[in-house]
Amino acid sequence: MKEEPTEGLRVLVVDDEKSIRKFLRVSLSAHGYHVSEARTAQESFEVYASSHPDIILLDLGLPDMDGVVVAGELRKRVKIPIIVLTVREDEKSKISALDNGADDYLTKPFGMGELLARMRAVMRRMVPVEEGAVYKCDNFSVDFTKRIVQIEGKRVHLTPTEYDILRILILSGGKILTHRQILQEVWNKSDDSEEIDHLLRVTMSNLRNKIEPNPDRPAYILTEPGVGYRFRTPSD
Protein backbone atom coordinates (compact mmCIF):
# COMPACT_ATOMS: atom_id res chain seq x y z
CA MET A 1 0.00 0.00 0.00
CA LYS A 2 1.23 3.43 -0.86
CA GLU A 3 2.13 5.45 2.21
CA GLU A 4 1.19 9.06 2.15
CA PRO A 5 3.07 11.60 4.17
CA THR A 6 1.38 12.16 7.51
CA GLU A 7 4.29 14.12 8.92
CA GLY A 8 3.08 16.89 11.16
CA LEU A 9 -0.62 16.02 11.01
CA ARG A 10 -2.30 16.59 14.36
CA VAL A 11 -4.64 13.93 15.71
CA LEU A 12 -6.88 14.21 18.75
CA VAL A 13 -7.55 10.89 20.51
CA VAL A 14 -10.68 10.91 22.68
CA ASP A 15 -10.98 7.75 24.82
CA ASP A 16 -11.50 7.19 28.55
CA GLU A 17 -9.23 4.14 28.54
CA LYS A 18 -5.70 5.05 29.46
CA SER A 19 -4.15 2.00 27.81
CA ILE A 20 -5.92 2.66 24.51
CA ARG A 21 -4.77 6.30 24.51
CA LYS A 22 -1.26 5.07 25.27
CA PHE A 23 -0.92 2.58 22.41
CA LEU A 24 -2.50 5.04 19.99
CA ARG A 25 -0.14 7.79 21.13
CA VAL A 26 2.95 5.61 20.70
CA SER A 27 1.87 4.07 17.38
CA LEU A 28 0.61 7.29 15.80
CA SER A 29 3.67 9.29 16.92
CA ALA A 30 5.82 6.64 15.25
CA HIS A 31 4.04 7.51 12.00
CA GLY A 32 4.74 11.21 12.38
CA TYR A 33 1.38 12.29 13.81
CA HIS A 34 1.29 14.80 16.63
CA VAL A 35 -1.05 13.29 19.19
CA SER A 36 -3.15 15.12 21.74
CA GLU A 37 -5.44 13.27 24.14
CA ALA A 38 -8.76 13.75 25.90
CA ARG A 39 -10.40 11.42 28.42
CA THR A 40 -13.91 12.83 28.39
CA ALA A 41 -16.27 14.66 26.07
CA GLN A 42 -15.79 17.85 28.06
CA GLU A 43 -12.01 17.55 27.76
CA SER A 44 -12.27 16.87 24.03
CA PHE A 45 -13.89 20.27 23.45
CA GLU A 46 -11.17 21.99 25.53
CA VAL A 47 -8.27 20.10 23.96
CA TYR A 48 -9.74 20.69 20.52
CA ALA A 49 -9.67 24.43 21.09
CA SER A 50 -6.03 24.40 22.20
CA SER A 51 -4.51 21.80 19.87
CA HIS A 52 -6.35 22.42 16.56
CA PRO A 53 -6.22 18.82 15.32
CA ASP A 54 -6.51 17.77 11.66
CA ILE A 55 -8.40 14.59 12.51
CA ILE A 56 -10.29 13.23 15.53
CA LEU A 57 -10.46 9.62 16.76
CA LEU A 58 -13.52 9.47 19.00
CA ASP A 59 -14.56 6.62 21.31
CA LEU A 60 -18.36 6.31 21.50
CA GLY A 61 -18.44 5.01 25.09
CA LEU A 62 -17.34 8.11 26.98
CA PRO A 63 -18.28 8.37 30.65
CA ASP A 64 -19.70 11.89 30.65
CA MET A 65 -21.68 12.14 27.42
CA ASP A 66 -23.12 9.88 24.75
CA GLY A 67 -20.46 9.54 22.05
CA VAL A 68 -23.05 10.04 19.32
CA VAL A 69 -23.94 13.43 20.82
CA VAL A 70 -20.22 14.29 21.09
CA ALA A 71 -19.77 13.46 17.40
CA GLY A 72 -22.65 15.80 16.57
CA GLU A 73 -21.28 18.57 18.82
CA LEU A 74 -17.79 18.30 17.34
CA ARG A 75 -19.21 18.25 13.82
CA LYS A 76 -21.06 21.50 14.53
CA ARG A 77 -17.76 23.14 15.47
CA VAL A 78 -15.35 21.62 12.99
CA LYS A 79 -15.10 20.37 9.44
CA ILE A 80 -12.19 17.98 10.04
CA PRO A 81 -12.66 14.22 9.70
CA ILE A 82 -14.00 12.30 12.70
CA ILE A 83 -13.43 8.55 12.94
CA VAL A 84 -15.58 6.86 15.53
CA LEU A 85 -14.11 4.00 17.57
CA THR A 86 -16.58 1.69 19.21
CA VAL A 87 -16.72 -1.60 21.08
CA ARG A 88 -20.43 -1.62 20.63
CA GLU A 89 -21.63 -4.26 18.28
CA ASP A 90 -25.01 -2.65 17.84
CA GLU A 91 -25.44 -1.02 14.49
CA LYS A 92 -27.64 1.73 15.87
CA SER A 93 -24.90 3.73 17.57
CA LYS A 94 -22.59 3.49 14.55
CA ILE A 95 -25.36 4.59 12.24
CA SER A 96 -26.41 7.50 14.40
CA ALA A 97 -22.76 8.57 14.77
CA LEU A 98 -22.43 8.57 10.97
CA ASP A 99 -25.79 10.36 10.63
CA ASN A 100 -24.51 12.90 13.15
CA GLY A 101 -21.47 13.74 11.12
CA ALA A 102 -18.81 11.10 11.79
CA ASP A 103 -16.87 10.23 8.63
CA ASP A 104 -16.06 6.62 9.34
CA TYR A 105 -16.10 4.05 12.09
CA LEU A 106 -13.83 1.31 13.34
CA THR A 107 -15.00 -1.50 15.59
CA LYS A 108 -12.68 -2.36 18.46
CA PRO A 109 -10.45 -4.28 18.58
CA PHE A 110 -8.69 -3.12 15.43
CA GLY A 111 -5.17 -3.39 14.04
CA MET A 112 -2.98 -0.33 13.60
CA GLY A 113 -2.70 -1.02 9.84
CA GLU A 114 -6.46 -0.75 9.47
CA LEU A 115 -6.64 2.44 11.51
CA LEU A 116 -3.81 4.11 9.58
CA ALA A 117 -5.47 3.18 6.26
CA ARG A 118 -8.81 4.61 7.39
CA MET A 119 -7.13 7.79 8.59
CA ARG A 120 -5.34 8.25 5.27
CA ALA A 121 -8.61 7.59 3.41
CA VAL A 122 -10.66 10.18 5.32
CA MET A 123 -7.86 12.73 5.01
CA ARG A 124 -7.78 12.18 1.25
CA ARG A 125 -11.53 12.68 1.04
CA MET A 126 -11.09 16.15 2.43
CA VAL A 127 -10.24 17.07 -1.16
CA PRO A 128 -13.76 16.78 -2.56
CA VAL A 129 -14.67 15.32 -5.90
CA GLU A 130 -16.01 18.28 -7.81
CA GLU A 131 -19.35 18.10 -9.46
CA GLY A 132 -19.22 19.25 -13.04
CA ALA A 133 -16.00 17.45 -13.64
CA VAL A 134 -15.66 13.97 -15.07
CA TYR A 135 -14.99 11.23 -12.55
CA LYS A 136 -12.70 8.50 -13.77
CA CYS A 137 -11.42 5.39 -12.07
CA ASP A 138 -10.19 2.17 -13.68
CA ASN A 139 -12.49 1.58 -16.67
CA PHE A 140 -15.26 3.54 -15.06
CA SER A 141 -16.23 7.12 -15.89
CA VAL A 142 -19.06 9.45 -14.98
CA ASP A 143 -19.61 12.77 -16.71
CA PHE A 144 -21.58 14.81 -14.19
CA THR A 145 -22.54 17.60 -16.62
CA LYS A 146 -23.96 15.27 -19.25
CA ARG A 147 -25.11 12.61 -16.75
CA ILE A 148 -23.30 9.94 -18.77
CA VAL A 149 -21.91 6.80 -17.21
CA GLN A 150 -19.45 4.70 -19.20
CA ILE A 151 -17.77 1.38 -18.50
CA GLU A 152 -14.90 0.33 -20.76
CA GLY A 153 -15.97 3.04 -23.16
CA LYS A 154 -19.53 1.70 -23.42
CA ARG A 155 -22.40 3.84 -22.24
CA VAL A 156 -24.53 2.43 -19.44
CA HIS A 157 -28.16 3.55 -19.22
CA LEU A 158 -29.24 4.33 -15.66
CA THR A 159 -32.64 5.44 -14.42
CA PRO A 160 -32.63 8.90 -12.76
CA THR A 161 -32.78 7.32 -9.29
CA GLU A 162 -29.93 4.91 -10.03
CA TYR A 163 -27.89 7.80 -11.37
CA ASP A 164 -28.62 9.93 -8.27
CA ILE A 165 -27.46 7.18 -5.93
CA LEU A 166 -24.27 6.65 -7.92
CA ARG A 167 -23.62 10.39 -7.98
CA ILE A 168 -23.91 10.96 -4.24
CA LEU A 169 -21.81 7.89 -3.48
CA ILE A 170 -19.03 9.10 -5.78
CA LEU A 171 -19.26 12.70 -4.58
CA SER A 172 -18.90 11.64 -0.96
CA GLY A 173 -15.49 10.32 -1.94
CA GLY A 174 -15.60 6.88 -0.41
CA LYS A 175 -17.27 7.91 2.81
CA ILE A 176 -19.98 5.57 4.10
CA LEU A 177 -23.46 6.86 3.44
CA THR A 178 -26.08 5.46 5.77
CA HIS A 179 -29.41 4.22 4.44
CA ARG A 180 -31.03 7.25 5.99
CA GLN A 181 -28.63 9.66 4.29
CA ILE A 182 -29.24 8.07 0.88
CA LEU A 183 -33.02 8.06 1.37
CA GLN A 184 -32.89 11.71 2.38
CA GLU A 185 -30.72 12.75 -0.58
CA VAL A 186 -32.38 10.70 -3.30
CA TRP A 187 -36.02 10.33 -2.26
CA ASN A 188 -36.16 13.22 0.20
CA LYS A 189 -37.59 10.82 2.77
CA SER A 190 -36.44 10.96 6.35
CA ASP A 191 -38.28 7.91 7.63
CA ASP A 192 -36.76 4.55 6.91
CA SER A 193 -39.88 2.46 6.66
CA GLU A 194 -39.56 -1.09 5.45
CA GLU A 195 -41.16 -0.18 2.16
CA ILE A 196 -38.70 2.58 1.25
CA ASP A 197 -35.81 0.49 2.56
CA HIS A 198 -36.88 -2.25 0.18
CA LEU A 199 -37.04 0.28 -2.67
CA LEU A 200 -33.43 1.31 -1.91
CA ARG A 201 -32.26 -2.30 -1.93
CA VAL A 202 -33.99 -3.04 -5.25
CA THR A 203 -32.61 0.12 -6.87
CA MET A 204 -29.14 -0.67 -5.54
CA SER A 205 -29.36 -4.20 -6.92
CA ASN A 206 -30.41 -2.87 -10.36
CA LEU A 207 -27.60 -0.32 -10.30
CA ARG A 208 -25.06 -3.00 -9.44
CA ASN A 209 -26.38 -5.24 -12.24
CA LYS A 210 -25.66 -2.42 -14.65
CA ILE A 211 -22.25 -1.24 -13.48
CA GLU A 212 -20.58 -4.08 -11.60
CA PRO A 213 -18.56 -6.65 -13.59
CA ASN A 214 -19.75 -9.24 -11.04
CA PRO A 215 -22.85 -7.96 -9.18
CA ASP A 216 -22.59 -10.77 -6.60
CA ARG A 217 -19.19 -9.50 -5.55
CA PRO A 218 -19.41 -5.76 -5.99
CA ALA A 219 -16.18 -3.97 -6.76
CA TYR A 220 -17.45 -0.37 -6.89
CA ILE A 221 -20.37 -0.07 -4.52
CA LEU A 222 -19.54 -1.81 -1.27
CA THR A 223 -22.09 -2.76 1.38
CA GLU A 224 -21.37 -1.83 5.00
CA PRO A 225 -23.54 -4.48 6.65
CA GLY A 226 -26.46 -2.95 8.50
CA VAL A 227 -25.09 0.57 8.07
CA GLY A 228 -25.08 1.70 4.45
CA TYR A 229 -22.95 1.83 1.32
CA ARG A 230 -19.69 3.36 0.21
CA PHE A 231 -18.08 3.90 -3.17
CA ARG A 232 -14.76 2.19 -3.52
CA THR A 233 -12.01 4.69 -4.22
CA PRO A 234 -9.18 3.53 -6.46
CA SER A 235 -6.67 3.24 -3.61
CA ASP A 236 -8.92 1.30 -1.24
Add this chain to the structure above:
Amino acid sequence: MIFRKSEFLNDLMKKLYFKSLGLVVFMSLLGEFIHRHIEPTNLVMLYLLAVVVSASIWGRGPAIFTSIISVIAFDFLFAPPRFTMSVYDAQYILTFSGLFIVGIVISELTAKMRERTIEASRRETQIELLKTKEKLQTAILNSISHDLRTPLVSITGALSSILNNGKHLDKEMQTELIKTAYDESTRLNRIFGNLLDMTRIESGTLKVSYRPCEMRDVIGVSLEELKPDLEERNVHIDIARDLPDVTMDFVFITKVLINLIDNAVKYSPPESSIYVSAQRADNSLHIVIKDEGFGISRKDLPKVFDKFYRGEGTEKMHGTGLGLPICKSIVEAHKGRIWLESVEGRGTTVTVELPLRQD
Protein backbone atom coordinates in the same frame (compact mmCIF):
# COMPACT_ATOMS: atom_id res chain seq x y z
CA MET B 1 -52.54 -42.93 55.02
CA ILE B 2 -53.82 -40.19 57.27
CA PHE B 3 -50.87 -40.04 59.64
CA ARG B 4 -47.38 -39.98 58.32
CA LYS B 5 -44.77 -40.94 60.81
CA SER B 6 -42.22 -38.30 59.92
CA GLU B 7 -44.89 -35.61 59.72
CA PHE B 8 -46.20 -36.70 63.15
CA LEU B 9 -42.76 -36.53 64.75
CA ASN B 10 -42.05 -33.23 63.12
CA ASP B 11 -45.32 -31.75 64.41
CA LEU B 12 -44.62 -33.24 67.82
CA MET B 13 -41.25 -31.50 67.84
CA LYS B 14 -42.86 -28.19 67.11
CA LYS B 15 -45.30 -28.76 70.01
CA LEU B 16 -48.22 -28.35 67.63
CA TYR B 17 -50.22 -31.02 69.48
CA PHE B 18 -49.93 -29.08 72.71
CA LYS B 19 -51.15 -26.02 70.92
CA SER B 20 -54.13 -28.00 69.57
CA LEU B 21 -54.83 -29.26 73.06
CA GLY B 22 -54.71 -25.67 74.33
CA LEU B 23 -57.18 -24.62 71.69
CA VAL B 24 -59.64 -27.38 72.72
CA VAL B 25 -59.26 -26.38 76.39
CA PHE B 26 -60.01 -22.79 75.43
CA MET B 27 -63.12 -23.81 73.45
CA SER B 28 -64.27 -25.98 76.38
CA LEU B 29 -63.94 -23.04 78.79
CA LEU B 30 -65.88 -20.88 76.37
CA GLY B 31 -68.51 -23.66 76.16
CA GLU B 32 -68.67 -23.73 79.95
CA PHE B 33 -69.66 -20.07 79.96
CA ILE B 34 -72.36 -20.30 77.34
CA HIS B 35 -73.68 -23.89 77.68
CA ARG B 36 -76.61 -22.75 79.82
CA HIS B 37 -77.90 -20.59 76.99
CA ILE B 38 -77.65 -22.97 74.07
CA GLU B 39 -78.45 -26.55 73.11
CA PRO B 40 -75.53 -28.95 73.90
CA THR B 41 -75.52 -30.19 70.26
CA ASN B 42 -74.83 -26.63 69.12
CA LEU B 43 -71.73 -26.54 71.31
CA VAL B 44 -70.27 -28.91 68.71
CA MET B 45 -69.84 -25.83 66.52
CA LEU B 46 -67.20 -24.48 68.92
CA TYR B 47 -65.17 -27.67 68.55
CA LEU B 48 -65.57 -27.66 64.76
CA LEU B 49 -64.16 -24.14 64.81
CA ALA B 50 -61.18 -25.44 66.77
CA VAL B 51 -60.66 -28.15 64.10
CA VAL B 52 -60.79 -25.60 61.28
CA VAL B 53 -58.36 -23.27 63.05
CA SER B 54 -55.90 -26.01 63.87
CA ALA B 55 -56.13 -27.49 60.33
CA SER B 56 -55.47 -24.20 58.64
CA ILE B 57 -52.63 -23.14 60.94
CA TRP B 58 -50.92 -26.35 62.03
CA GLY B 59 -51.89 -28.87 59.37
CA ARG B 60 -53.26 -32.36 59.06
CA GLY B 61 -51.95 -34.19 62.15
CA PRO B 62 -52.85 -31.58 64.76
CA ALA B 63 -56.28 -31.16 63.09
CA ILE B 64 -57.08 -34.87 63.41
CA PHE B 65 -55.77 -34.78 66.97
CA THR B 66 -58.04 -31.78 67.63
CA SER B 67 -61.10 -33.58 66.31
CA ILE B 68 -60.40 -36.66 68.48
CA ILE B 69 -59.93 -34.74 71.73
CA SER B 70 -62.88 -32.50 70.79
CA VAL B 71 -65.13 -35.59 70.69
CA ILE B 72 -63.77 -36.72 74.06
CA ALA B 73 -64.05 -33.24 75.62
CA PHE B 74 -67.55 -32.75 74.29
CA ASP B 75 -68.68 -36.13 75.55
CA PHE B 76 -67.08 -35.63 78.99
CA LEU B 77 -67.99 -32.00 79.55
CA PHE B 78 -71.27 -31.32 77.81
CA ALA B 79 -73.07 -34.46 76.63
CA PRO B 80 -75.46 -35.39 79.48
CA PRO B 81 -74.71 -36.84 81.93
CA ARG B 82 -71.93 -34.29 82.27
CA PHE B 83 -68.48 -35.25 83.57
CA THR B 84 -68.85 -38.87 82.54
CA MET B 85 -67.91 -40.64 79.34
CA SER B 86 -71.36 -42.25 79.08
CA VAL B 87 -74.32 -40.78 77.22
CA TYR B 88 -78.09 -40.92 77.83
CA ASP B 89 -79.22 -40.15 74.39
CA ALA B 90 -78.18 -42.26 71.42
CA GLN B 91 -78.40 -39.22 69.15
CA TYR B 92 -75.14 -37.96 70.72
CA ILE B 93 -73.38 -40.90 69.07
CA LEU B 94 -74.44 -39.31 65.79
CA THR B 95 -73.12 -35.90 66.96
CA PHE B 96 -69.77 -37.48 67.92
CA SER B 97 -69.43 -39.23 64.56
CA GLY B 98 -70.41 -36.03 62.76
CA LEU B 99 -67.81 -34.03 64.65
CA PHE B 100 -65.17 -36.67 64.04
CA ILE B 101 -65.85 -37.15 60.31
CA VAL B 102 -66.14 -33.43 59.58
CA GLY B 103 -62.89 -32.94 61.50
CA ILE B 104 -61.09 -35.54 59.37
CA VAL B 105 -62.46 -34.20 56.09
CA ILE B 106 -61.50 -30.63 56.97
CA SER B 107 -58.02 -31.81 57.97
CA GLU B 108 -57.53 -33.60 54.67
CA LEU B 109 -58.76 -30.70 52.56
CA THR B 110 -56.68 -28.16 54.45
CA ALA B 111 -53.61 -30.33 54.31
CA LYS B 112 -53.96 -30.62 50.52
CA MET B 113 -54.32 -26.87 50.24
CA ARG B 114 -51.23 -26.34 52.38
CA GLU B 115 -49.24 -28.76 50.28
CA ARG B 116 -50.27 -26.92 47.16
CA THR B 117 -49.23 -23.58 48.63
CA ILE B 118 -45.88 -25.00 49.69
CA GLU B 119 -45.37 -26.48 46.22
CA ALA B 120 -46.23 -23.14 44.62
CA SER B 121 -43.79 -21.21 46.78
CA ARG B 122 -41.12 -23.85 46.12
CA ARG B 123 -41.67 -23.33 42.41
CA GLU B 124 -41.44 -19.60 42.90
CA THR B 125 -38.09 -19.99 44.68
CA GLN B 126 -36.94 -22.16 41.82
CA ILE B 127 -37.95 -19.51 39.31
CA GLU B 128 -36.15 -16.87 41.38
CA LEU B 129 -33.08 -19.07 41.39
CA LEU B 130 -33.25 -19.48 37.63
CA LYS B 131 -33.64 -15.74 37.23
CA THR B 132 -30.55 -15.12 39.36
CA LYS B 133 -28.67 -17.67 37.31
CA GLU B 134 -29.79 -16.00 34.12
CA LYS B 135 -28.70 -12.65 35.52
CA LEU B 136 -25.26 -14.09 36.26
CA GLN B 137 -25.04 -15.39 32.71
CA THR B 138 -26.11 -12.04 31.27
CA ALA B 139 -23.56 -10.28 33.46
CA ILE B 140 -20.85 -12.64 32.27
CA LEU B 141 -21.85 -12.01 28.67
CA ASN B 142 -21.87 -8.26 29.22
CA SER B 143 -18.44 -8.50 30.77
CA ILE B 144 -17.20 -10.46 27.81
CA SER B 145 -18.54 -7.94 25.33
CA HIS B 146 -17.36 -4.87 27.18
CA ASP B 147 -14.92 -5.41 30.00
CA LEU B 148 -13.00 -8.22 28.42
CA ARG B 149 -12.88 -6.46 25.08
CA THR B 150 -11.40 -3.22 26.40
CA PRO B 151 -8.04 -4.74 27.43
CA LEU B 152 -8.12 -6.76 24.21
CA VAL B 153 -8.35 -3.54 22.18
CA SER B 154 -5.07 -2.31 23.65
CA ILE B 155 -3.41 -5.70 23.34
CA THR B 156 -4.46 -6.13 19.68
CA GLY B 157 -3.60 -2.52 18.87
CA ALA B 158 -0.19 -2.55 20.54
CA LEU B 159 0.85 -5.92 19.09
CA SER B 160 -0.41 -5.11 15.57
CA SER B 161 1.57 -1.90 15.72
CA ILE B 162 4.76 -3.79 16.54
CA LEU B 163 4.06 -6.47 13.92
CA ASN B 164 3.20 -4.18 11.03
CA ASN B 165 5.08 -1.01 11.75
CA GLY B 166 8.21 -2.26 13.41
CA LYS B 167 10.43 -0.12 11.24
CA HIS B 168 8.75 3.08 12.42
CA LEU B 169 9.20 2.26 16.08
CA ASP B 170 12.36 2.80 18.04
CA LYS B 171 13.30 0.43 20.84
CA GLU B 172 11.75 2.58 23.54
CA MET B 173 8.41 2.76 21.71
CA GLN B 174 8.41 -0.99 21.16
CA THR B 175 9.05 -1.59 24.85
CA GLU B 176 6.25 0.77 25.76
CA LEU B 177 3.82 -1.04 23.45
CA ILE B 178 4.84 -4.46 24.77
CA LYS B 179 4.39 -3.17 28.31
CA THR B 180 0.90 -1.90 27.45
CA ALA B 181 -0.02 -5.30 26.03
CA TYR B 182 1.41 -7.04 29.10
CA ASP B 183 -0.36 -4.75 31.59
CA GLU B 184 -3.64 -5.21 29.80
CA SER B 185 -3.32 -8.99 29.71
CA THR B 186 -2.81 -8.83 33.49
CA ARG B 187 -6.01 -6.84 33.72
CA LEU B 188 -7.83 -9.41 31.57
CA ASN B 189 -6.61 -12.11 33.90
CA ARG B 190 -7.97 -10.19 36.87
CA ILE B 191 -11.43 -9.87 35.32
CA PHE B 192 -11.46 -13.61 34.59
CA GLY B 193 -10.34 -14.25 38.16
CA ASN B 194 -13.26 -12.24 39.53
CA LEU B 195 -15.78 -14.09 37.36
CA LEU B 196 -14.35 -17.42 38.44
CA ASP B 197 -14.39 -16.42 42.11
CA MET B 198 -18.01 -15.38 41.83
CA THR B 199 -19.01 -18.72 40.34
CA ARG B 200 -17.07 -20.43 43.14
CA ILE B 201 -18.84 -18.35 45.75
CA GLU B 202 -22.19 -19.06 44.06
CA SER B 203 -21.59 -22.80 44.11
CA GLY B 204 -20.19 -22.72 47.65
CA THR B 205 -16.80 -24.11 46.66
CA LEU B 206 -14.75 -21.15 47.81
CA LYS B 207 -12.08 -22.68 50.06
CA VAL B 208 -10.02 -20.47 52.32
CA SER B 209 -6.58 -21.73 53.33
CA TYR B 210 -5.09 -19.88 56.29
CA ARG B 211 -1.49 -19.12 56.95
CA PRO B 212 0.25 -16.33 58.86
CA CYS B 213 0.90 -13.36 56.59
CA GLU B 214 2.74 -10.11 56.95
CA MET B 215 0.50 -7.15 56.15
CA ARG B 216 3.37 -5.31 54.46
CA ASP B 217 3.55 -8.22 52.01
CA VAL B 218 -0.18 -8.36 51.33
CA ILE B 219 -0.46 -4.64 50.66
CA GLY B 220 2.78 -4.62 48.67
CA VAL B 221 1.62 -7.40 46.34
CA SER B 222 -1.77 -5.71 45.81
CA LEU B 223 -0.15 -2.38 44.92
CA GLU B 224 2.32 -4.12 42.61
CA GLU B 225 -0.55 -5.77 40.73
CA LEU B 226 -2.14 -2.38 40.14
CA LYS B 227 1.14 -0.64 39.33
CA PRO B 228 0.17 0.44 35.80
CA ASP B 229 -2.97 2.14 37.14
CA LEU B 230 -1.17 3.72 40.09
CA GLU B 231 1.84 5.08 38.19
CA GLU B 232 0.60 8.64 38.14
CA ARG B 233 -1.40 8.46 41.36
CA ASN B 234 -0.56 9.73 44.78
CA VAL B 235 -0.83 6.70 47.10
CA HIS B 236 -0.21 7.11 50.85
CA ILE B 237 0.58 3.91 52.68
CA ASP B 238 0.49 3.64 56.45
CA ILE B 239 1.12 0.24 58.02
CA ALA B 240 1.39 0.09 61.81
CA ARG B 241 4.85 -1.07 62.91
CA ASP B 242 3.71 -3.32 65.74
CA LEU B 243 1.31 -5.40 63.65
CA PRO B 244 1.60 -9.12 64.33
CA ASP B 245 1.42 -11.60 61.47
CA VAL B 246 -2.21 -12.07 60.54
CA THR B 247 -3.68 -15.50 59.78
CA MET B 248 -5.47 -15.26 56.46
CA ASP B 249 -5.66 -16.57 52.93
CA PHE B 250 -2.98 -14.49 51.26
CA VAL B 251 -4.34 -14.86 47.72
CA PHE B 252 -7.92 -14.01 48.61
CA ILE B 253 -7.17 -11.03 50.85
CA THR B 254 -4.87 -9.70 48.13
CA LYS B 255 -7.81 -10.00 45.73
CA VAL B 256 -9.97 -8.02 48.15
CA LEU B 257 -7.39 -5.24 48.37
CA ILE B 258 -6.85 -5.19 44.59
CA ASN B 259 -10.60 -4.84 44.03
CA LEU B 260 -10.90 -2.08 46.64
CA ILE B 261 -7.86 -0.11 45.48
CA ASP B 262 -8.93 -0.55 41.85
CA ASN B 263 -12.33 0.93 42.80
CA ALA B 264 -10.61 3.85 44.52
CA VAL B 265 -8.60 4.52 41.34
CA LYS B 266 -11.61 4.13 39.07
CA TYR B 267 -13.98 6.35 41.00
CA SER B 268 -11.69 9.28 41.80
CA PRO B 269 -10.04 12.01 39.72
CA PRO B 270 -6.43 11.29 38.65
CA GLU B 271 -4.94 14.14 40.65
CA SER B 272 -6.54 13.07 43.96
CA SER B 273 -4.86 10.93 46.62
CA ILE B 274 -5.54 7.37 47.72
CA TYR B 275 -4.82 6.21 51.28
CA VAL B 276 -4.14 2.61 52.27
CA SER B 277 -3.64 1.81 55.93
CA ALA B 278 -3.44 -1.22 58.20
CA GLN B 279 -3.89 -0.75 61.97
CA ARG B 280 -4.65 -2.84 64.99
CA ALA B 281 -8.01 -2.25 66.69
CA ASP B 282 -8.36 -4.36 69.84
CA ASN B 283 -8.46 -7.97 68.72
CA SER B 284 -8.82 -7.23 65.09
CA LEU B 285 -7.01 -5.76 62.14
CA HIS B 286 -8.42 -2.82 60.24
CA ILE B 287 -7.38 -2.37 56.62
CA VAL B 288 -8.69 0.96 55.38
CA ILE B 289 -8.78 2.16 51.76
CA LYS B 290 -9.79 5.77 51.36
CA ASP B 291 -10.20 7.90 48.25
CA GLU B 292 -11.09 11.51 47.58
CA GLY B 293 -13.35 10.61 44.70
CA PHE B 294 -16.91 11.03 43.55
CA GLY B 295 -18.37 9.13 46.50
CA ILE B 296 -21.56 7.10 46.48
CA SER B 297 -25.07 8.53 46.74
CA ARG B 298 -27.21 7.73 49.77
CA LYS B 299 -29.54 5.83 47.47
CA ASP B 300 -26.79 3.55 46.14
CA LEU B 301 -24.93 3.05 49.42
CA PRO B 302 -27.07 0.22 50.85
CA LYS B 303 -26.90 -1.70 47.57
CA VAL B 304 -23.19 -1.62 46.75
CA PHE B 305 -22.61 -5.13 48.09
CA ASP B 306 -25.43 -6.56 45.96
CA LYS B 307 -24.32 -8.67 43.04
CA PHE B 308 -24.35 -6.89 39.69
CA TYR B 309 -25.43 -3.61 41.24
CA ARG B 310 -23.94 -0.64 39.46
CA GLY B 311 -24.34 2.80 40.97
CA GLU B 312 -26.21 5.46 39.10
CA GLY B 313 -23.97 7.11 36.52
CA THR B 314 -21.38 4.32 36.63
CA GLU B 315 -23.04 2.20 33.93
CA LYS B 316 -20.62 3.53 31.34
CA MET B 317 -17.57 2.89 33.46
CA HIS B 318 -15.99 -0.49 33.23
CA GLY B 319 -17.04 -2.98 35.84
CA THR B 320 -19.19 -6.01 36.35
CA GLY B 321 -20.78 -5.14 39.68
CA LEU B 322 -19.03 -8.17 41.15
CA GLY B 323 -16.01 -6.60 42.92
CA LEU B 324 -17.61 -5.60 46.23
CA PRO B 325 -19.84 -8.71 46.59
CA ILE B 326 -16.74 -10.86 46.06
CA CYS B 327 -14.83 -8.84 48.69
CA LYS B 328 -17.72 -9.29 51.12
CA SER B 329 -17.90 -13.06 50.59
CA ILE B 330 -14.14 -13.43 51.04
CA VAL B 331 -14.01 -11.24 54.16
CA GLU B 332 -16.98 -13.06 55.68
CA ALA B 333 -15.34 -16.41 54.93
CA HIS B 334 -12.51 -15.08 57.14
CA LYS B 335 -15.10 -14.30 59.87
CA GLY B 336 -14.42 -10.63 59.30
CA ARG B 337 -16.53 -7.64 58.34
CA ILE B 338 -16.39 -5.08 55.57
CA TRP B 339 -18.15 -1.73 55.53
CA LEU B 340 -18.18 1.38 53.50
CA GLU B 341 -18.63 5.03 54.37
CA SER B 342 -19.08 7.59 51.66
CA VAL B 343 -19.98 11.23 51.16
CA GLU B 344 -21.01 12.20 47.68
CA GLY B 345 -18.43 14.49 46.14
CA ARG B 346 -16.00 13.94 49.02
CA GLY B 347 -14.87 10.36 48.75
CA THR B 348 -15.29 6.82 49.98
CA THR B 349 -13.66 4.90 52.82
CA VAL B 350 -13.80 1.11 52.90
CA THR B 351 -12.79 -0.75 56.04
CA VAL B 352 -11.97 -4.45 56.15
CA GLU B 353 -11.94 -5.89 59.65
CA LEU B 354 -10.22 -9.23 60.15
CA PRO B 355 -10.00 -11.04 63.48
CA LEU B 356 -6.48 -11.41 64.90
CA ARG B 357 -6.25 -15.08 65.76
CA GLN B 358 -4.34 -16.10 68.83
CA ASP B 359 -3.00 -19.30 67.27
